[in-house]
Structure formats: C-alpha cells, structure tokens
Amino acid sequence: MINKIPLTFGLSVLLLFGCSSQPIATAKFKSNFNFSNIESYSTYPRNSVFGESQNISYATRNNIETAIERSFDNKGLVYQSNEKANVIVGYHLIQNRQDLTKYNQGVKYCDPCLHSGLAVQDKKSWQVSPGSLVLDIVDQQDKRSVWRSVYPLKIRPQDNSQEVQDKIQQAVRAMMKTLPLGSP
Numbered sequence: 001m002i003n004k005i006p007l008t009f010g011l012s013v014l015l016l017f018g019c020s021s022q023p024i025a026t027a028k029f030k031s032n033f034n035f036s037n038i039e040s041y042s043t044y045p046r047n048s049v050f051g052e053s054q055n056i057s058y059a060t061r062n063n064i065e066t067a068i069e070r071s072f073d074n075k076g077l078v079y080q081s082n083e084k085a086n087v088i089v090g091y092h093l094i095q096n097r098q099d100l101t102k103y104n105q106g107v108k109y110c111d112p113c114l115h116s117g118l119a120v121q122d123k124k125s126w127q128v129s130p131g132s133l134v135l136d137i138v139d140q141q142d143k144r145s146v147w148r149s150v151y152p153l154k155i156r157p158q159d160n161s162q163e164v165q166d167k168i169q170q171a172v173r174a175m176m177k178t179l180p181l182g183s184p
Contacts, residue, residue, distance in 0.1 A: 027178035028114035042085035067172035108144040149175035
C-alpha cells in the first residue's frame, strides 16, 4: 500500500499540470524591421474593406480590440488614427482556409519574408487551424505584415461571454510577449 501513494500522487500532479498547461503563442517576424521605432499603432477601421472581410461578431471584435489596446498600452505605445500610426494591427479569427487566404491578402502576408521568431525555431508549433487567433503588425510604409503571431483560442459554443473574453485576453497577452519591441 505504501508504494501506491507516491505513484498516485505523481499521477495526480501530472494530470493537474497537463490539464492546466496553456497553449504557446508562436510568432514569425521580419528580422530587418526596426521594431524599436514603433511608438504608435492603430487597427483597421470596421467600415473598411478589410474590416468587412472578417466574419467576426461585434462582441468578439470588441474583446479582441480591447485586449490589443491594453497590451499595446502596457508596452507604452499610443493609439493613433490610421494615417498617423507607425503600424496597423490586423487580427483574424480563423474559421476556414478561404477566410485566412483573404485575410492574408489584406495584410500582404508573406511567409518566407517572416523568417525569424519562435515558429521558425520550432516548426511543429506553428498551428494555423480553425479557432486560432492571428495577429499581424502591418508596416505603414509598404502595407505589409512584418510580424505575425498565432494562438489557439479554443472557444467552445458553451463558453459564456466572460470565458470568451478571458480566453481572448490571455491569447493577446501571450502573443504580445513574442513581439520583439526594442530590437532592430
């Protein structure tokens, strides 16, 4: 009986940590982009062609944009109008490949161009699957994505609005940790 107690305890701890582990945010970025020059940001206007291309509810958009604003504000960046911002933040909640392809065209995503970051080091971790949130930093100069992060949101139909909001905030915080601010 005494030998079963450590085994049971060990299995319980393993199950506890296995169930509570958070997904990892992966990111790719353009290594020659000077992220230290970013002082201000904006998001695409909802009434723009880009905003209309996304099939996301207003509540989910509000949750994503609020989480983005909090994260950028915490990094000392200032929200500006589209014309004045250094970068534009694009976001997309992946539903299917066709929607993602349309979104990629909107942010001029170029996978080979983004050749640095966590996802490059661990190609298995780059999960671009339905239910994942995608964030892009789009350079104002050439209107092209210079950083992309992906996080599996795993929103379930039975999640209430607070659970959805918590998942989005957790995802954006994790994604923002991969942003190489301050590095040339």
